[in-house]
Amino acid sequence: MTTYVAGIDIGGTFTDCVVVDEAGTVTIAKVSSTPDDFSRGFFNALTASAETLGLTIEELLADTALIAHGTTVATNVMAQRRGAHVGMLTTMGHGDVLKMMRAYGRVAGLQPETLSHYSAADKPVPLVPRAMVEEIHERVDSLGDVVVELDEDHARAAIQRLVDKGAEAIGISLLWSFRNDTHERRLQELVQDVAGELFVTTSSELVPRHGEYERTMAVAVNSYVAPASRRYLQTIASKARELGYDRSVLLMECTGGVASIERAALKPVRLIGSGPAGGIVGAQALGALMDEPNILTTDMGGTTFDVALILDHEPVRTATTVVDQCEYYVPTLDIRSIGAGGGSIAWFDAETDTIKVGPRSAGAQPGPVAYGRGGTEPTVTDADLALGYLNPDYFLGGQLQLQQAAALDALETLGKQVGASALEAAAGISQIADFHMADLMRKMTVEKGHDPRSLAVFAFGGGGPLHGGVYARELGAEKLVVPLGTTASVFSALGVVSSDLLYIHERSETLAEPWDPAVLDDVFAALEVRARKDAENAGLTGDQVVVQRLADLRYRMQVHNVEVPVAGGPLDGEKLAQLGRDFQTRYESLFGRGTGYGAAGMEIAALRVRALGRTMQPTIASADSVHERRAGREAHKPSRPVWWHELGQMTDTDVFDGTVLVAGHVVEGPAVIEQPQTTVIVRPGQVARVDRFGNIVIELGDS
Numbered sequence: 001m002t003t004y005v006a007g008i009d010i011g012g013t014f015t016d017c018v019v020v021d022e023a024g025t026v027t028i029a030k031v032s033s034t035p036d037d038f039s040r041g042f043f044n045a046l047t048a049s050a051e052t053l054g055l056t057i058e059e060l061l062a063d064t065a066l067i068a069h070g071t072t073v074a075t076n077v078m079a080q081r082r083g084a085h086v087g088m089l090t091t092m093g094h095g096d097v098l099k100m101m102r103a104y105g106r107v108a109g110l111q112p113e114t115l116s117h118y119s120a121a122d123k124p125v126p127l128v129p130r131a132m133v134e135e136i137h138e139r140v141d142s143l144g145d146v147v148v149e150l151d152e153d154h155a156r157a158a159i160q161r162l163v164d165k166g167a168e169a170i171g172i173s174l175l176w177s178f179r180n181d182t183h184e185r186r187l188q189e190l191v192q193d194v195a196g197e198l199f200v201t202t203s204s205e206l207v208p209r210h211g212e213y214e215r216t217m218a219v220a221v222n223s224y225v226a227p228a229s230r231r232y233l234q235t236i237a238s239k240a241r242e243l244g245y246d247r248s249v250l251l252m253e254c255t256g257g258v259a260s261i262e263r264a265a266l267k268p269v270r271l272i273g274s275g276p277a278g279g280i281v282g283a284q285a286l287g288a289l290m291d292e293p294n295i296l297t298t299d300m301g302g303t304t305f306d307v308a309l310i311l312d313h314e315p316v317r318t319a320t321t322v323v324d325q326c327e328y329y330v331p332t333l334d335i336r337s338i339g340a341g342g343g344s345i346a347w348f349d350a351e352t353d354t355i356k357v358g359p360r361s362a363g364a365q366p367g368p369v370a371y372g373r374g375g376t377e378p379t380v381t382d383a384d385l386a387l388g389y390l391n392p393d394y395f396l397g398g399q400l401q402l403q404q405a406a407a408l409d410a411l412e413t414l415g416k417q418v419g420a421s422a423l424e425a426a427a428g429i430s431q432i433a434d435f436h437m438a439d440l441m442r443k444m445t446v447e448k449g450h451d452p453r454s455l456a457v458f459a460f461g462g463g464g465p466l467h468g469g470v471y472a473r474e475l476g477a478e479k480l481v482v483p484l485g486t487t488a489s490v491f492s493a494l495g496v497v498s499s500d501l502l503y504i505h506e507r508s509e510t511l512a513e514p515w516d517p518a519v520l521d522d523v524f525a526a527l528e529v530r531a532r533k534d535a536e537n538a539g540l541t542g543d544q545v546v547v548q549r550l551a552d553l554r555y556r557m558q559v560h561n562v563e564v565p566v567a568g569g570p571l572d573g574e575k576l577a578q579l580g581r582d583f584q585t586r587y588e589s590l591f592g593r594g595t596g597y598g599a600a601g602m603e604i605a606a607l608r609v610r611a612l613g614r615t616m617q618p619t620i621a622s623a624d625s626v627h628e629r630r631a632g633r634e635a636h637k638p639s640r641p642v643w644w645h646e647l648g649q650m651t652d653t654d655v656f657d658g659t660v661l662v663a664g665h666v667v668e669g670p671a672v673i674e675q676p677q678t679t680v681i682v683r684p685g686q687v688a689r690v691d692r693f694g695n696i697v698i699e700l701g702d703s
Contacts, residue, residue, distance in 0.1 A: 007497030013302020017045035087162030144179030257502020282495025300463035397676030449592025501613035
């Protein structure tokens with residue numbers, strides 16, 4: 001009997017599925033997402049994979065040892081502002097913390113084009129209306145001592161008022177609760193007494209961190225997305241059981257690891273950014289095999305373009321996230337996104353008399369004009385089709401016939417508004433999208449002191465291989481990697497199923513140097529006990545669990561915290577001195593050479609442990625030997641006219657079948673390499689080579 005592992009990644013436009021057997025053979029499927037009920041897309045993708053294998057979905061799931069899932073459900077709840085009606089309990093006198101935000105709240109997370117109109121910027125509509133915030137009689141001081149006892153009768157009445165107002169979830173965030181959580185835990189019990197099974201989030205369990213606003217906002221977001229997320233997760237789990245899968249589905253979290261469906265339902269805030277995290281984990285694993293320590297990941301899907309950095313084989317992480325101007329604490333991979341994908345809509349801006357692209361997207365329904373599903377506004381995909389990059393008869397391996405005439409009509413209508421032909425409009429749309437993406441990449445690299453020439457740019461998602469040759473070259477990089485060739489379009493799904501179980505526990509501690517080794521040892525020991533207990537509850541023991549110790553450090557009187565690994569075993573003066581040196585090196589790698597200021601002194605802001613539990617991960621096969629050779633006749637497909645802005649004209653261009661390219665094959669640009677789920681564009685002056693892992697590595701050239 002063959003045993004499979006499966007990864008499913010749901011995006012705004014497509015749902016991707018990767019099924020890998022014990023030998024490392026990969027079966028992929030890409031189906032349209034189903035925004036009205038994303039669980040349908042989940043099982044549609046599994047069904048499509050099963051059919052490719054000659055199985056029913058029941059037969060596939062019966063032989064599947066692991067399903068891991070990257071989901072957009074929580075992200076969409078925030079984007080659409082369709083979350084729960086949340087009630088909040090907070091300390092007396094602190095009921096306005098969400099409304100006040102920070103001074104920069106009105107511009108947090110906004111794009112540069114919005115920031116240029118500062119007067120038009122404003123704070124977001126609060127997730128929790130002020131009328132749904134109740135202030136509780138209690139007080140704990142900064143040392144964790146109880147100053148005012150919890151008034152339980154007053155608390156019960158406050159909880160009842162929130163329930164009467166229609167609260168669907170309750171958040172609890174009390175002052176200094178991360179020092180002493182007694183009152184929060186008791187309030188949780190009172191909520192359960194008054195309101196039964198109502199979902200409750202406590203800040204001391206979710207994010208025990210200093211920073212009242214960010215901590216309270218994390219509680220609000222978690223409570224806001226919880227009911228919808230839990231319904232979705234319950235649907236997935238129930239339907240999977242009905243079809244014969246008797247294990248827990250693992251959920252990809254923004255932390256860079258997976259969690260059981262039951263655990264993810266308790267902290268659904270960590271599902272925001274779930275999908276893009278999978279691609280980063282996959283790139284980290286593949287980069288280790290390729291000996292590529294420094295990687296810029298670029299994931300271009302139908303709706304967004306996501307970018308992240310991997311430095312010295314480790315993804316760059318951050319303790320703070322901004323979603324819809326809401327800034328909150330959650331340990332997460334540092335992913336930056338813009339609305340630039342294949343479905344990004346091109347439109348005429350009468351104010352500037354120019355064509356603009358995004359951030360609005362045609363999504364899965366109706367999709368680009370070329371899909372023939374009712375879309376009327378041209379998108380990046382329509383432009384790619386008009387320019388000859390896409391084969392209308394081979395989109396998604398021939399599953400979807402693209403309507404080229406309809407795309408050209410829509411482009412012509414848009415072009416007339418600026419005096420351009422359909423082809424000129426298409427070329428402009430493509431370049432605008434490419435330059436938007438290159439700008440975001442520049443912010444993540446050049447503006448932080450990283451030389452693009454030292455980075456390998458990984459391009460995946462359905463659109464990354466199409467556009468990577470331009471945006472990576474515009475950045476100034478020298479190498480573009482289309483990971484695992486035919487798997488590139490579903491690479492995030494592969495990353496999801498390649499992820500470890502991850503348990504994170506942290507404690508907020510403000511400790512100025514010199515640090516006391518005994519104090520740090522005690523804190524780490526307590527956190528490690530909790531992390532190992534989580535792993536044991538998941539059935540993991542011994543060498544199945546790897547525990548990492550980390551500290552957030554900063555220069556005194558500054559605000560930028562940097563996560564730094566802490567040596568294992570009992571700490572001493574030398575290990576702590578090395579911690580300080582590692583912080584300064586890491587700080588300058590993130591913010592630029594010469595930015596550190598050791599004379600200010602250093603302090604620890606938080607201590608953290610990460611326990612990784614090994615899962616059944618797929619094998620990435622490689623060729624035993626590689627002999628460089630030009631792609632032969634068997635790889636050639638009929639040539640077609642393609643627009644190359646480097647040449648300024650449509651040019652008859654070689655087209656290759658990517659499914660028959662193997663390790664050692666070389667393709668010189670200009671050329672088009674067609675894969676069933678994506679298309680790789682090799683620009684003029686660029687050279688593509690297939691390496692021993694099946695990656696298509698493109699030397700970008702100078703122009």
